[in-house]
Structures are given as C-alpha cells and as structure tokens.
Amino acid sequence: MSRHILVVDDDPQGLAVLKEIFAELGFQVMGVGSGDEATALLESDAPIDLVVTDVYMPGVTGLDVFQAARKRDPHLPVLYITGFIPPPLQEILAKASRTLVLQKPFELSALLRALDQVIPLGAGGAPAREAG
Template sequence: METRPDERRNLQIGKGSGLGLAQVYGFAKQSGGGVTIETTLGEGTIVRVYLPRAAGRLLPAAPDAAAASPEAPAHHRTILLVDDDRAVRDVTSALLVELGYGVVAAGSGEEALALLRRDEPVDLLMVDYAMPGMNGAEVARAAAELRPGLPTLFITGYADLKALREIGEDRVVRKPFQDDELPRRLAEAFRQGPSNIVRLRRI
C-alpha cells in the first residue's frame, strides 16, 4: 500500500514503518527460505516463514575450543545493543550471539547509558539511529563521554542516511542485514576503534 506524503509526516518513529516484517523477510531470504502472508478481512493475518531443512547427518558435538586450547583468548567481546523495537532487538541479539559475541541489550538510550554508568563490560556500542526519546546520535555522544574509546556502529532501516553521512558508510548497517555485512562492519569497527561522533548532525 502506498502512503501519501502527508501520511508519511504523521508516522511516528518506530511505529507503522513495517521494518519488523522486512527484517524477518531478509533473514529468511539469507537462509535460502521465504515468507508468505495471508490476510482475511475481519479475521487477521497469517505470516508463514519457510526455512530450508538441513542436509546431511548429525555430527557429534565438537569439544570446547576454549577448554581444549590453553592459548585461546580469555577476553570475550561484548556488544551493547540498543534498539527500541523488541522483536528486532531479539533477532539482532541472536545473530550477534551466533557470530560469537556476548550481548547486553537495551530498549532505549537512557537504559543503555545507565548500563554504561554501572561499568557494564562493553566493547562496542551498536545503536539504532531512529528511536523515540534519545536518537542514536544522542546516545552515541553521551556514550562517548562515558567511554571515550568505545567503538560505535549504527543500525538503521531508513533509506535517508544524510544525517549519518559524516560518520562514514563503514559505521552504518542497514536493516534488514544483507549477507555478511553485519560481521564485516563489526570487524571494521573493532579494527578502526572509536568513530568521530562529534561530527554527527543533530536531528
């Protein structure tokens, strides 16, 4: 359904954008599956997510690499994930855990800053740019004051990235995530260190 320009102006951040469904569709497509939607007036909507069945036989569990190798690194990187959409936040958290990261999740900028003030061990801030209350830029600036060396990665589902152009594309991940973009951006952020948050434009 196409919305008129005047209708778009009335959309609230985080409401009515349809990004949750786009996120689910993106994850299903990345896995070789798909999504179907059936809507019946007055009854509701059914969304079916199809994922491919794993092929091959079940292999025995591999031994714990950390226990098997005394040279395994003791430091485990932890990401502070900030997203006001709970469903998207849960899916993103699961992806990060699958990539081997520890995750501390927050539903707002205020909650994220409270975690940082409590000296929660965090190695990178991953924050949704468009949020009600404190937006991603404001959260990043405040976090940089509390943790000056903390790398920051922005996630956004909005096509207009003008407000983030000063920070550089390597610090922005669009939702839904595409292929290996998320692990690549994370690796770049850790390698480059803290970003130039002060150049972010206020909105």
C-alpha cells in the first residue's frame, strides 16, 4: 500500500520540486498552493498519511494547516518546511508528537531523516509497506 502525502506550498516552484521529490520516493502526492486548499482536503475523505507544509502563506497559514490535520487525526504526521520557526510554532512543536520542522534550505539527506522520524521509510527511502 502506498502512502499518501499532502504537500502545501504557496511558492509554485517550491511546490513543484517537493511534489517531484515525494513522487520519486514512492508517495502518492497531492500538491496544493494554499492553506485553504489544504484544509479543504483535510476536511474531506481524501487519503492522507502525511502533511508537508510551508509555514508562512497568505491567509490560511501552516499553523492553521497543522490544526486542521490534528482535528482530522491527532496522530497525523506533519512536517514543516520553512526558513524560520516563529515562537508560537516552537511552543506547539514542543508538545506535539509526530511533528518536525525542516529549515530551508535543506539537502535531500536531511529531508529523508526528517521523514523517517515522522513516517517510517523502507529501504532506499521508499515509504514502508504495511503488512497485510
């Protein structure tokens, strides 16, 4: 069974790169360019095993996306990709499980390590397959 990932970034180039990386890692990728689109997907029945989101976006922010993810499933992993971690987010992360921040710019190896902490990856970086 493949894993489904929701990638949120208001920068079209950043979104395209992230979608390509996650697709190559074997994820089924849904990429959206706004927090509004992300929260709508999180409120739907769309399969989502991991949320990767930017923090600073106009309107609905990455923190809002995090809250929608936790409302959907308190254990849904969230990976923030950002250049800066604001104090309110630092406080939330100190208490939240299965949530990490990866600071921009980052290398692929750092992304793989962060992913492996929030959603176990199989050999070669592919999402771990579930027995069944």
